[in-house]
Amino acid sequence: MDILTGRGLVVTYGGTRALDGVDVTVRAGESVAVMGPSGSGKTTLLHVLAGIVRPTSGTVELAGQDLAPMSDTRRTLLRRTDFGFVFQSGQLLSELPAEENAALPLLLGGHSRAAATARARDLLARLGLAGTERRRPGELSGGQVQRVAVARALVGRPKVVFADEPTGALDQATGREVLDLLTSVAREDGAALVVVTHDVAVARWCDRTLAVRDGRVWSRRPAPDDEFTAPAGSLR
């Protein structure tokens, strides 16, 4: 089942065409790596698919619902309930312990503290953080902080998790460990994952790679048929 569909996506900033006519489909539960040179349009693509940036033209549909006609309030709510986000760094609240940071989307969504914390603790344990639930971000390593951020992205059982270079601030080994966990826990929970990464090893764990260049996108399956398969407009 297709969960997220972008059609004919164009984004222009002044004279810059950051996206130049992109068609992309994400299926429920699949993981998609987004790769490409600096300035090629990866972050713009992520932001358009997540409803953070409105495309200059083109449409984005989540489970068949067009995001464009929605009010900002409705789109913000949708982002909270159906999407999870992991950014490079700086996303946790320094005064809250790990379990409350991870539970935050559920607490903001009106769930009971007990239910929210129980779900957060379960995720933290699956991410190898049992025993650190009461520590604040300043008492955790960089890799542990990003695992708390992963727990927070997944806590609300989103349909899609967007991750923009989520381990860019970590060393390669720690970064791979965190991304391996992100990919496998998202898969277990049935969430689709769209992750911008520069690491080809990480891209191989994903079901598919979107190669972005000059605002256009090509789809690629991982090895053994590790070839670009289709020009923009005819993905999959």
Ligand SMILES: Nc1ncnc2c1ncn2[C@@H]1O[C@H](COP(=O)(O)OP(=O)(O)OP(=O)(O)O)[C@@H](O)[C@H]1O
């Ligand atoms: N808010 C903005 N205003 C003006 N131009 C922008 C804006 N955001 C992005 N751009 C331009 O759009 C193009 C694509 O940017 P984008 O951030 O999507 O690339 P990227 O592939 O994510 O790059 P990086 O790997 O360096 O993060 C670039 O030329 C960039 O300078």
